[in-house]
Amino acid sequence: MWLKLCVLTAVCQISVINTQSSERSERFEKHESFKDIFPLTQKNFTQKVLKSEDAWVVLFHSGTIKRGWKTMAVGVRGVISFGMVDINEQPELIGKLEYNIKDGKEARVYPYGSRSSKEQYMIETSNPNEAKTTALKSIPNYILDVKNMGIEDFIVDCLMSTPSRFPVIIFTEIKEIDPIYKVMAMKLETFFNFGHMINPSTSDLKQLGLEDVYIDIPTVMVLTTESDNIEDPQYNAIQYMKSAHGDLSYPNLLKFLVQINKRFRPKLPGVNFSDKKEYVEMSEVLDIESEKFEIQDVHHIVHTNVISDRDFVIENGVGGKHDEL
Structure with a gap:
């Protein structure tokens, strides 16, 4: 099976998050919506943290949290889950967790994995x-x-x-893969199958039909097709490029x-x-992720440029201007 590909570059708007320089944040207000740091209580702690496979950082506070924690939560949005426990309002949960209000560190880290792994390998830290x-x-x-x-x-x-999945190939110069x-x-995993190629050779790129295309590594490509031939599908490669999207982030890649x-x-x-x-529509995924960040902040992939050895450009969009997440 010889793959014939053309490369598409999608463009979307990127939101910029500014952080204040003060070390400690303002006191929380009742009306505030915490998308990056989720309020945890006796009722939801087990379900949200312990029964979730996600890696969690749980902060213990009495109304304020250091700015550094908020900044970090934004920086790893979607990759690490953040929660906060009010030590004054959740005495029952504090007791259940055996957290020392006087000498305990500012946060607990619950690693990725099962409940037993989280409870066994949990650590406390203020860093x-x-x-x-x-x-x-x-x-x-x-x-x-x-x-x-x-x-x-x-x-x-x-x-x-079942269902069939889109091939996603990550190109890097090193073995380590971004946690995103x-x-x-x-x-x-239900929708996409992720693969990794380190320093692809000319032969590797030729198999993908990309030997004449400049690839700015590191990057990621999604293979799509409008052919229904399983034995010999003709693929396009849609590339997520920094020049088009800015720095890689979990929310932007998800929307893409x-x-x-x-x-x-x-x-x-x-x-x-x-x-x-x-x-x-990937509705179940979006329902889960929308608890952590605003999915609808970026609605559209504005347009795509199709680049191949045939030197043509198509100005229609991957998602039309009326498509919304």
């Missing part, structure tokens, strides 16, 4: 950097090595899944992938479930 490092190290990597697996086998694995991709690969799924799933070969609205 945001230590909390971040500990949480990120706990995130497993289930992304496939495309070079070792073989490009054709990787593609077949995507199309033979690790988390995304697990949360979106949702748009691709919505637009191209009906044409994806195999059992694509395009007749099921929840699979086309």
